[in-house]
Amino acid sequence: MITLPNECYHEIFNNLRYNYKNLFSCALVNRQWCKFIIPILWSEPEYYFRDTRIIRICLLTLNAEEQASLIPFNINFPSHPKPLFEYTSYITSVDGNLSEGIKNWFPYNIYSCELGNAVKSSLIAMFLRTCKNLKHFYLDEIICNPIILEYFYNNTTVTSIDFRSKSKSIDGLVNILYKKSTLTSLNFKSIQLGTNGMKILLETLDKNTSLNSLGFGGKWIGTEEGKIRK
Known part of the structure; x- marks a missing residue:
């Protein structure tokens, strides 16, 4: 029996990535298949x-x-x-x-x-x-936690954040926007900042050079053709 290269197994199982039931069944066949499938199931x-x-x-x-x-x-x-x-x-x-x-x-x-x-x-x-x-994270007021902020500053993989903002969380977000150069997409699920908080946010966004996509409650401002899209 011909043994398939590892790349073939990965391609086959990856095509089943949204068929969780069958993919999980395949993971129970043997240790080798399990090693390929677990990363897909948990991604x-x-x-x-x-x-x-x-x-x-x-x-x-x-x-x-x-x-x-x-x-x-x-x-x-x-x-x-x-x-x-x-x-x-x-x-x-x-x-x-x-x-x-x-x-x-x-x-x-x-x-x-x-x-x-x-x-x-x-x-x-x-x-x-x-x-x-x-790559992607959803955040809210817990962004004020200093441990989380420190991990965020050191993280080099997260490029996209969905953010539910309140006035007490603005400082944490501002720090991330200043210090995290890998962040390219920011989507505000809701904004409750008040006049002063919104002013701080807009000033920070104006100075940010890494974002190329910005969303507000489902509406997005992107670099593609300079259009606002839903």
């Missing part, structure tokens, strides 16, 4: 961030520093062994579904916004630390 979790099993695996990946910030909340972390794969290293996109997954992971009578934001901050810090090809 764009999106809606699957709502799955508590995904959140559990992500929590198992937190390091001591990321766990330490959650100590005041007396969270019982999963006691399972460390995952066989470095699953989060394959993630390329983190969106708003992460917040829903965190809510789902906690019993309804325990969850609070403060608790959810604390866990989200630790998970985002972990993603920025472990994801090797992270």
